[in-house]
Amino acid sequence: MNIVFFSHPVFLGSISTQRYAKWLVDGMRERGHQVQLWIPEPQCFNIPGPANFKKWMGYIDQYILFPRQVKKLIKKQPKDTLYVLTDHSLGIWAPLIRDYNHIVHCHDFLAQFSAMGLIPENRNSWSGRKYQEMIRKGFLSAKNFISISEKTRDDLHILLGHRPAVSEMVYNGLVQSCKPSESPAEALSSLAAETGIELKNGYLLHVGGNQWNKNRKGVIEIYSKWRVKFTNQKPLLMIGPEPDDVIKKAHASSAYRDDIHFLVNKADSFVMLAYQAASAFLFPSIAEGFGWPIAEAMSSGTPVLTTDEAPMTEVAGGAALFIDRRPSDERKAEAWATDAAKVLEKLLSYSPEERSGLIAKGLKNVKRFDSNITIEKIEKIYLAAAGNAAKHVSLNLNSDVSA
Structure with a gap:
């Protein structure tokens, strides 16, 4: 399977989301899939200037230059390629892939609900609300989703106003080497x-x-x-x-x-x-x-x-x-x-x-959060989506891991 992953640009410093994308990329490569990672390059962002100026230059890189590049690259991919947004906050790019086999990973919708005035602890500026509105409009055009918790999946359905063609839940897998100390x-x-x-x-x-x-x-x-x-x-x-x-x-x-x-x-x-x-x-x-x-x-x-x-x-x-x-x-x-x-x-x-x-x-x-099991579940969803048969496949994703 040919998989193209989209991730946040490195120049934004989104370490946790970049780590998640790398985990997906490495996991699918280990399973023998052909994998590419597409991220915006800091062309305008590298122009010297104050922080606010660089922020807007970064927007040009992400939302003007990068989409142009993606449209050209897509034409060179096999027809059965699967396009994956590793975070729903990349939703502005969703219209670029909605007519192809695709998956959107959903983490949390706190920024969305904050922008909608539903979280009193976190008020958004006018520009922040508009930015989240653009993201929401983008991912609303997608059809296939994977959420990291039942809570996130429930929130997705609220935002969509319906249950999409594919809406699976797969818990995160632990990627750090955590274990009790021997001493x-x-x-x-x-x-x-x-x-x-x-x-x-x-x-x-x-x-x-x-x-x-x-x-x-x-x-x-x-x-x-x-x-x-x-x-x-x-x-x-x-x-x-x-x-x-x-x-x-x-x-x-x-x-x-x-x-x-x-x-x-x-x-x-x-x-x-x-x-x-x-x-x-x-x-x-x-x-x-x-x-x-x-x-x-x-x-x-x-x-x-x-x-x-x-x-x-x-x-x-x-x-x-x-x-x-x-x-x-x-x-x-x-x-x-x-x-x-x-x-x-x-x-x-x-x-x-x-x-x-x-x-x-x-x-x-x-x-329950074994990383290998999590990647295996995600792979099943990817394979189904790439074959345009996701909604007809019983994935049996929620079986518990025995002690």
């Missing part, structure tokens, strides 16, 4: 030596960026309430980018700010070590498309506390402790943090047997 004490010692932070009593961990949905502010709120109400003094490690002004303000207002450590732009190997040695992983996300860190933490043998809403509940299964979603009404946030702190203390107060039981449930749960 947790040694992992803890290594992390303490690398960071210079006193970790002898363990620590709490969060991994995520400054995006509104990642709820870094809420992590700090939970931690601060937990420290007020309980005697445990474990520090909080927050791995991700340099905190923005909102996070810095939340940090500065915490009485326990000296025990909250931002570990910026760490390598994957460091993140994996941090998962392995953590006393608990906090992931009170407001919204997600999937929730990679939940699966990564569980596969590392770390207990998880996360939000009691899809898709976090989908990913965590029955192998985590759950808290309510942080309210959009700031007046209710303090009570929310207090309640969440109680659940956190419950988790940290587990007996060794209870903790081991929860970890075992997590390790069993993440077998």
Whole structure:
């Protein structure tokens, strides 16, 4: 099968989406398929100028120059070629491939719903709303989709207003090498030596960026309430980018700010070590498309506390402790943090047997996210779509992986 993948341009710095595209490309090549990756080149973007100027130059590369190139390249491809948008946010390009065999991968529709004024925590500018409208108009013209969670698939159907010809759900596959440490004490010692932070009593961990949905502010709120109400003094490690002004303000207002450590732009190997040695992983996300860190933490043998809403509940299964979603009404946030702190203390107060039981449930749960199985399911959909028979094929994609 000849497959052409479309991905975000490298000059935008969309690391997670580029990683996902590479995973798909490598997976299909390993299965013997002919694979190409088409991405816009930074021709106008490389013209010197201020950031806002370069942003608009990047738009010219993506939405004027690149489509012209694609139209020429398509003419040279075999008729049965499958064209794959690795992210629905590339939807502006969907009209280029809608009349050919195609698939659109859907991750999360948070930007779409924000632009439609349906998410009070994230208001969009006029230009942002128009940009998302263009993306939506594009992917609405597609017919075949793969979503990374049931939540994402449900949201897709809401946006489309109908169920498309092909709408499959395939959970993400873990691509990082996550596994429990053979010596947790040694992992803890290594992390303490690398960071210079006193970790002898363990620590709490969060991994995520400054995006509104990642709820870094809420992590700090939970931690601060937990420290007020309980005697445990474990520090909080927050791995991700340099905190923005909102996070810095939340940090500065915490009485326990000296025990909250931002570990910026760490390598994957460091993140994996941090998962392995953590006393608990906090992931009170407001919204997600999937929730990679939940699966990564569980596969590392770390207990998880996360939000009691899809898709976090989908990913965590029955192998985590759950808290309510942080309210959009700031007046209710303090009570929310207090309640969440109680659940956190419950988790940290587990007996060794209870903790081991929860970890075992997590390790069993993440077998559903085996990368090889995920790629195999996606390949079946690709083969069906490339043969123009996708809607007539029973793919049996949702069978559980036995423990």
